[in-house]
Structure formats: structure tokens, C-alpha cells
Amino acid sequence: MIKLLIISDDFTGALDTSVQLSASGATAYVTLDSKFNTTDFSPETDVLVVDAETRHLNQKDAYEAVFSITERARKAGIPFIYKKTDSVLRGNIGAELSAVLKAGGQKRIHFIPAYPQMNRTTRKGIHYADSVPIDESIFGKDPFEPVLYSDITQIIRSQTDIPSFIIEDPRQDWSQYEGILIHDSQSADDLEQIAQKLKEKGEIHLLSGCAGFASLLPMLTGISGSKPQTPEISSHLLIACGSIHPVSLAQCSYAVRSGAPHYHLTPEEKLSPAWANGDSACSLVSHVFQSCKESPVVILNANGPDEPGKTYAYAKERGIELSQIRENVVAVMARLVEDLIDRGVNATVFLMGGDLLYQFIKQTGINVISPVCEVEQGVVLSEVLYKGKRINIISKSGGFGRESLFMDLSDRFQI
Structure with missing residues (x-):
């Protein structure tokens, strides 16, 4: 009840x-x-x-x-x-x-x-x-x-x-x-x-x-019960950043300085949902997929250098409104993440930003998501049923967490 x-x-x-x-x-x-x-x-x-x-x-x-x-x-x-x-x-x-x-x-x-x-x-x-x-x-x-x-x-x-x-x-x-x-x-x-x-x-x-x-x-x-057991988590993390919050950008930068491979989208790519279905996107997914095999942390970032200013300028030239920027970016990022999961990516997917998480859940047709535990304050591990298979997803709001969060979690999961 x-x-x-x-x-x-x-x-x-x-x-x-x-x-x-x-x-x-x-x-x-x-x-x-x-x-x-x-x-x-x-x-x-x-x-x-x-x-x-x-x-x-x-x-x-x-x-x-x-x-x-x-x-x-x-x-x-x-x-x-x-x-x-x-x-x-x-x-x-x-x-x-x-x-x-x-x-x-x-x-x-x-x-x-x-x-x-x-x-x-x-x-x-x-x-x-x-x-x-x-x-x-x-x-x-x-x-x-x-x-x-x-x-x-x-x-x-x-x-x-x-x-x-x-x-x-x-x-x-x-x-x-x-x-x-x-x-x-x-x-x-x-x-x-x-x-x-x-x-x-x-x-x-x-x-x-x-x-x-x-x-x-x-x-x-008075709601309580038996505490859930934490499922086995891959020590490799695929960080999908759809947030422009300074905290998120600093976390990505810290991981890159620590040696994490970093892939970012250009304004043209992330503002074009059709691009995500093309050969260029397929090639990017292949590179990210391979990096996830080799590296404990991989960053797939909607934000490249000089962002978000470069994207705003690009959008303004083409009459793209702010609300449409947000919608297009998360649609492209969600599609890339979905393609990586379909390929069997060797990493736990970590989605940053509520808009990206929502778009991914909606786009993939997932009906219900089950929260399991916090792996850090404000950082949630959940389980979803995706195409008949249970997978783990980590998520957080863009403004949460310390700079070293991704590297710290990867180190902890490897123990």
C-alpha cells in the first residue's frame, strides 16, 4: 500500500x-x-x-x-x-x-x-x-x-x-x-x-x-523495512554531462587533468538531433566505447571549450531559442548514451543534470526507476529495466559534489 x-x-x-x-x-x-x-x-x-x-x-x-x-x-x-x-x-x-x-x-x-x-x-x-x-x-x-x-x-x-x-x-x-x-x-x-x-x-x-x-x-x-543491498557496480564510469553548471564543468575538468579521456560536442552537433543518427555520431560512440574499455573514467561532455558562450552565439545566429537549446542538447546526449548501452559499454553510466536524466528515461521508454542508495551525498545509484535487462544508473544534480567526485568514486568502486 x-x-x-x-x-x-x-x-x-x-x-x-x-x-x-x-x-x-x-x-x-x-x-x-x-x-x-x-x-x-x-x-x-x-x-x-x-x-x-x-x-x-x-x-x-x-x-x-x-x-x-x-x-x-x-x-x-x-x-x-x-x-x-x-x-x-x-x-x-x-x-x-x-x-x-x-x-x-x-x-x-x-x-x-x-x-x-x-x-x-x-x-x-x-x-x-x-x-x-x-x-x-x-x-x-x-x-x-x-x-x-x-x-x-x-x-x-x-x-x-x-x-x-x-x-x-x-x-x-x-x-x-x-x-x-x-x-x-x-x-x-x-x-x-x-x-x-x-x-x-x-x-x-x-x-x-x-x-x-x-x-x-x-x-x-514510520515507513521502513529491510535495507537494500548495493548491487555490484562496474569500476569504470562513463560520465555523460548535460549540465552547464560551474560545479559540473569543474568536475569534468578535474577528471581530465587526472587523465580521463574527454569527448565533447560542438555547438553544431549538440543542437542538431539529426546529427546523433549520422556517421559522425556513430564514429564518436565507437571511440567512447573503446575508451571505456581502457580507462576507469571517461567524459562525454556536451560542453567544449569556451562554453556555454560559443553555443549561445551559434544558436543566436540561427534563431534558436534558449528553451530549444536545452531540449536539443539533452536529446542528442541521451541518444549517444543509449547507443553506448546498446553496444554493451563496459562502464556504469553516470548522468549529470535532471534534464538529461529525464530525456534518457523518456527516450528509452523506461517506465519506472528504482532508487537503490546514495553513493555520495546527492549522488544516487538507481536500477532500471532496459530492454529486458537490469542496468545501473548513477545520477546527480548539476550543482552537487566536489571537484574530485568522479575520480574518487572510480577509486572506491575498484576496491
């Missing part, structure tokens, strides 16, 4: 949140089907995660999508709903929280946006990344979806009329408030205190936050 529904706005977020439940022994599945039927899942299913893919939608469409999913869950009798939000507040935060609140039938939704383990904190309603207000950080400079405000109430007010309130201390009395309650948190201990208070008050049916607070959902909901 499904006890908890998690609604995410992108695929990496769906996985890094659901894996918090899998780690406790819960049976969790991630699906792209927003019109899910609970009877389609086994009675042993504890947690269903719906990737609503609302990150890039307009506010109205995002609201309607999340409202519909929440309403469906409520009618199905699912007792707990968790709206997963981005740890740096990208996307339609206010619109989606209001949708869950209105469809969920409660007076309040508690929003705990911090992820202290990844240096995302909230103080007096202001959200920080690495101690920098979020709109002044690198996330405020994102070319696709810059975060415009650090004040969370301002983000919410820009998207909904539902009132929001800042709760600076979990001991604070919030009984007079109706709307979206934003909880400050600067440490793991803060998160635990908030969770305990919510449990004491019985206000755990509508919650929201990122993977940080999701780690406490097993305690709050």
Missing part, C-alpha cells in the same frame, strides 16, 4: 529524495506518469515518486499539474504528501506549494527548504548557498532559470496569493497561521527539531522541502 507520495519538479530531485526512503528499507518507485493508478503498483510499494517535470513550465501549468497529482493522491487515500522542491529554489515554488495546499485539504503546508549537508541553509527566511544569499550566488546567474530572490516569502508572493509565514524557531506557536509556513534551518540538528515538533503536533500530512528534510520522512511516517 502506498503510504507516501512525493511530487518532484525534475528527475534528479525525484531520485535524491526517494533514495532517502529506500535507504531506510522502504520500497520506492519513481514514475513519469502523473496520471498514475495506485493499483498498477505492487501492494508492497511504500513510496511513489512522481516526476511532474514542472521545473520549466509556466506557473499556471505547473500549478495545475501539481494540483491534479495531489488531488489524485488524496482520492486514492495516500496519507502523506511531500512536495519536493529544488535546494536552491529554482522552479515554480510558490505556485506548486499553493497547489498542494489547496488540493490537500489542510490549513497549512510546512516548507523546510534547507539542505545543511550541502551548505543550503535558511536564516530569517533568507536562503543561502555556501553562506551567500541565493540570488547573489552562481544560482542567481543561471542562464536558463536564475533565482531572482533570496527572501523566500518574496518568491512565494510572486507566484501565489496564499500567505506565507517565517518560523524561526520550532518552539514557536504557529497555530494561528494558515498558509505556507517556512521553517528556518542551518544544521541537521535544526531539521531534526523541526521534524520532532511537526510529529508532536500531528502536522506531517502535507510537507515540503528538498532531500535534506526528506531524510527524516522515514521517522515521521
Whole structure:
């Protein structure tokens, strides 16, 4: 019986949140089907995660999508709903929280946006990344979806009329408030205190936050079981980078400096989905395939030198809009990864960026993905059924992880 529904706005977020439940022994599945039927899942299913893919939608469409999913869950009798939000507040935060609140039938939704383990904190309603207000950080400079405000109430007010309130201390009395309650948190201990208070008050049916607070959902909901065994993982890693986040680019650069073969796409190649079906792409796949036999880490990067500026200039000359850039890049990258898997590539595939992961799952016709464990904070190992064969996929958001991540994981997997 499904006890908890998690609604995410992108695929990496769906996985890094659901894996918090899998780690406790819960049976969790991630699906792209927003019109899910609970009877389609086994009675042993504890947690269903719906990737609503609302990150890039307009506010109205995002609201309607999340409202519909929440309403469906409520009618199905699912007792707990968790709206997963981005740890740096990208996307339609206010619109989606209001949708869950209105469809969920409660007076309040508690929003705990911090992820202290990844240096995302909230103080007096202001959200920080690495101690920098979020709109002044690198996330405020994102070319696709810059975060415009650090004040969370301002983000919410820009998207909904539902009132929001800042709760600076979990001991604070919030009984007079109706709307979206934003909880400050600067440490793991803060998160635990908030969770305990919510449990004491019985206000755990509508919650929201990122993977940080999701780690406490097993305690709050009582969902647990036998912890999963980590499957055997190839010590060779194929890194497919579809992200332009500086953290991702630095990780790729570090691996290249450490000796990893590096293959990158030109603007013309990555902006032309038809190119992925041609001889040039086939030749590239052959070279990457061979390198994966010989090297413990291989980088297949959508970004070459002087990126992303070179791609933007190329796209501008040809009238290609920003949204189309993103769609074309991940379509090409997903096709290359699929071809490599079909050839039997000797490596565990590591997909960077929620858009690339989503496109790969959608393009290959995979219906359900099963999170297994975190191999690092925010780095998720999952299992999928692909053409009748179970394969492992590692994924992470573009902004997570230290520079040496790929080399460190490869060394660990070889032990």
C-alpha cells in the first residue's frame, strides 16, 4: 500500500529524495506518469515518486499539474504528501506549494527548504548557498532559470496569493497561521527539531522541502523495512554531462587533468538531433566505447571549450531559442548514451543534470526507476529495466559534489 507520495519538479530531485526512503528499507518507485493508478503498483510499494517535470513550465501549468497529482493522491487515500522542491529554489515554488495546499485539504503546508549537508541553509527566511544569499550566488546567474530572490516569502508572493509565514524557531506557536509556513534551518540538528515538533503536533500530512528534510520522512511516517543491498557496480564510469553548471564543468575538468579521456560536442552537433543518427555520431560512440574499455573514467561532455558562450552565439545566429537549446542538447546526449548501452559499454553510466536524466528515461521508454542508495551525498545509484535487462544508473544534480567526485568514486568502486 502506498503510504507516501512525493511530487518532484525534475528527475534528479525525484531520485535524491526517494533514495532517502529506500535507504531506510522502504520500497520506492519513481514514475513519469502523473496520471498514475495506485493499483498498477505492487501492494508492497511504500513510496511513489512522481516526476511532474514542472521545473520549466509556466506557473499556471505547473500549478495545475501539481494540483491534479495531489488531488489524485488524496482520492486514492495516500496519507502523506511531500512536495519536493529544488535546494536552491529554482522552479515554480510558490505556485506548486499553493497547489498542494489547496488540493490537500489542510490549513497549512510546512516548507523546510534547507539542505545543511550541502551548505543550503535558511536564516530569517533568507536562503543561502555556501553562506551567500541565493540570488547573489552562481544560482542567481543561471542562464536558463536564475533565482531572482533570496527572501523566500518574496518568491512565494510572486507566484501565489496564499500567505506565507517565517518560523524561526520550532518552539514557536504557529497555530494561528494558515498558509505556507517556512521553517528556518542551518544544521541537521535544526531539521531534526523541526521534524520532532511537526510529529508532536500531528502536522506531517502535507510537507515540503528538498532531500535534506526528506531524510527524516522515514521517522515521521514510520515507513521502513529491510535495507537494500548495493548491487555490484562496474569500476569504470562513463560520465555523460548535460549540465552547464560551474560545479559540473569543474568536475569534468578535474577528471581530465587526472587523465580521463574527454569527448565533447560542438555547438553544431549538440543542437542538431539529426546529427546523433549520422556517421559522425556513430564514429564518436565507437571511440567512447573503446575508451571505456581502457580507462576507469571517461567524459562525454556536451560542453567544449569556451562554453556555454560559443553555443549561445551559434544558436543566436540561427534563431534558436534558449528553451530549444536545452531540449536539443539533452536529446542528442541521451541518444549517444543509449547507443553506448546498446553496444554493451563496459562502464556504469553516470548522468549529470535532471534534464538529461529525464530525456534518457523518456527516450528509452523506461517506465519506472528504482532508487537503490546514495553513493555520495546527492549522488544516487538507481536500477532500471532496459530492454529486458537490469542496468545501473548513477545520477546527480548539476550543482552537487566536489571537484574530485568522479575520480574518487572510480577509486572506491575498484576496491
